Amino acid sequence: MNPLPAPPGRTAPALPTGQVHRIRGRLVTVDQPLRLGAGGRRAAAAVQFLRECQSHDLVVRWIPATDDPLFTGPAHEVSAIAGLLRHLPAPGPLPGEPPELAVWRDRHAYGQLHQRRGPDFVTVMDRREPSAAARFTIDDPDLLATFRTVQVPTAVAGLSALGREAVDLLAAERLAWVTGGWVVALPPRIRRWPVPCTDI
Known part of the structure; x- marks a missing residue:
């Protein structure tokens, strides 16, 4: 009887470049302090990195810079x-x-804010404030296009007038973070399901 083949190894997720880090299993260690409070492109890129780690349900060890406004x-x-x-x-x-x-x-939990993607829409669930949980469906073509654009840090000045208006709407609903002239989307794409299906 032939032995069963070994299960395929789990490959490390592709995380955004720009943050010096190490991955061991599900643990990501960021080797340099992050400067979220300093604003601008570096802060937006750090948020994108943490968002993608959260998307893959990775445990992240990071510290803020001690001179950071955060x-x-x-x-x-x-x-x-x-x-x-x-x-x-x-x-x-x-x-x-x-x-x-x-x-x-103390208040962090996987799935507090997350997105699911459809063919022409995105559904977002926001439970960061339990007393004000909200569900959004982004299906307006211009708003959806901007939401997709700002999955990576984007200079607000480089967007069209419609794009800047969409960013204002996303930021007002706390679905995007505008910092120092840069914007990045906040909801991670959920890839693992301890999140109750009733939340989607």
């Missing part, structure tokens, strides 16, 4: 950023960190 800024600004990004892997603890970062770690 670490040193006024409490209301830190709280606003942490609340917006709560669905993404939280930073590791650092001595003297603002309490809002500990709240981020």
Whole structure:
């Protein structure tokens, strides 16, 4: 009797380039501090990286730079950023960190904000604030095209007038983050299903 073939090895997911990191199993270790609060392209790229890690349900170890406004800024600004990004892997603890970062770690859960893609639409479920959970269907062609464009960090100035209007709508619903003239979509694409099917 011939032995059964070995199951295929699980390949590491393709993550965005630009963040120096190591992958071991499901653990991703980011080798340099991330500067989310500093804004601009680097912050948008860091959010894209964390979003894609969340999409693949990876455990991420990262810390903010100690001179980053996410670490040193006024409490209301830190709280606003942490609340917006709560669905993404939280930073590791650092001595003297603002309490809002500990709240981020405590309240983070896989699937709080996620998207599912259809042929001509995207459905988004937002449960970052349990008392204000919301479901969105993006099916307007211009809005959908912009949502697809900003899956990667995009300079707002490079968008058409319709694109900038769409970004304003997405940002108003907290589905995109505009920072320092750059925009990036926030909902990860769900690839694993501990998320209850009733949430989709």
